[in-house]
Amino acid sequence: RLQLDDWLLPLPAQQSGRQLIEEHQRADVLRASGFEPRHRVLLSGPPGNGKTSFAEAIAEGLGLPFYVVRYDALIGSYLGETNARLRKLFDYVRTTPSVLFFDEFDAIGKERGDTHETGEIKRVVSFLLMQLDQLPSYVILVAATNHGELLDRAVWRRFQMRLAMPAPHRKEITVFLDRVFSDWPSAPKLSPAKVAAKLGMVSYAEALDFCQNVRRRQILGLGEISVDESLRAELDLWSARVTPEGLNAERSDEAASEADPTA
Numbered sequence: 001r002l003q004l005d006d007w008l009l010p011l012p013a014q015q016s017g018r019q020l021i022e023e024h025q026r027a028d029v030l031r032a033s034g035f036e037p038r039h040r041v042l043l044s045g046p047p048g049n050g051k052t053s054f055a056e057a058i059a060e061g062l063g064l065p066f067y068v069v070r071y072d073a074l075i076g077s078y079l080g081e082t083n084a085r086l087r088k089l090f091d092y093v094r095t096t097p098s099v100l101f102f103d104e105f106d107a108i109g110k111e112r113g114d115t116h117e118t119g120e121i122k123r124v125v126s127f128l129l130m131q132l133d134q135l136p137s138y139v140i141l142v143a144a145t146n147h148g149e150l151l152d153r154a155v156w157r158r159f160q161m162r163l164a165m166p167a168p169h170r171k172e173i174t175v176f177l178d179r180v181f182s183d184w185p186s187a188p189k190l191s192p193a194k195v196a197a198k199l200g201m202v203s204y205a206e207a208l209d210f211c212q213n214v215r216r217r218q219i220l221g222l223g224e225i226s227v228d229e230s231l232r233a234e235l236d237l238w239s240a241r242v243t244p245e246g247l248n249a250e251r252s253d254e255a256a257s258e259a260d261p262t263a
Contacts, residue, residue, distance in 0.1 A: 044148035045165030048205030051144035105143035
């Protein structure tokens with residue numbers, strides 16, 4: 001139910017999202033001059049920074065059904081099965097104006113020149129390109145990827161809007177925390193700026209998870225735990241969390257131990 005302005009998106013993404021909504025709200029004006037509203041959007045950037053939220057906000061702003069593609073139901077193990085399911089998917093969404101969201105789009109839009117990929121994925125990409133070209137403008141397709149470099153160049157070219165969704169800076173996390181704290185029954189004494197400094201480089205999703213953990217701890221305290229006590233406890237736990245960098249380092253140590261039996 002959140003609108004586009006409720007999210008802390010990069011300015012280009014905010015402006016492009018507003019323009020996309022306006023183009024579809026006034027599509028008749030564009031068509032009278034021989035233009036169609038843009039309807040294929042590609043979002044690229046690290047996880048947890050608003051790609052899914054952007055797609056949801058577009059659907060909410062236009063009052064359209066929001067469909068999310070499930071890859072476990074889409075990708076088949078037999079020759080031609082994935083293409084057949086893709087055809088059913090696109091045939092279905094053509095029946096009504098809607099927003100179709102592909103998360104981790106590189107799973108089916110991979111570079112066809114990759115020598116490590118099979119001929120099947122190349123056929124899937126070629127079929128996907130054809131479906132994108134034939135998609136009517138009243139269906140808005142939003143594709144998101146964490147690895148834009150893996151996408152086929154022809155897939156890139158099919159999208160009329162290509163928006164970067166970068167990781168937020170500390171100042172943006174501070175603004176985000178301030179918004180979250182303002183919705184709590186009582187705000188913590190520690191300022192959002194100091195909390196942001198203690199959290200370090202995080203995504204919006206990670207910052208939201210942290211804030212929700214603070215509230216859960218406070219709620220379960222049944223009035224015996226203040227918001228400040230809950231915040232301090234969660235900050236103490238924060239430094240012990242597992243990060244992707246720490247996980248990679250742990251895997252490197254394991255690999256080194258396997259390679260050197262004396263280690």
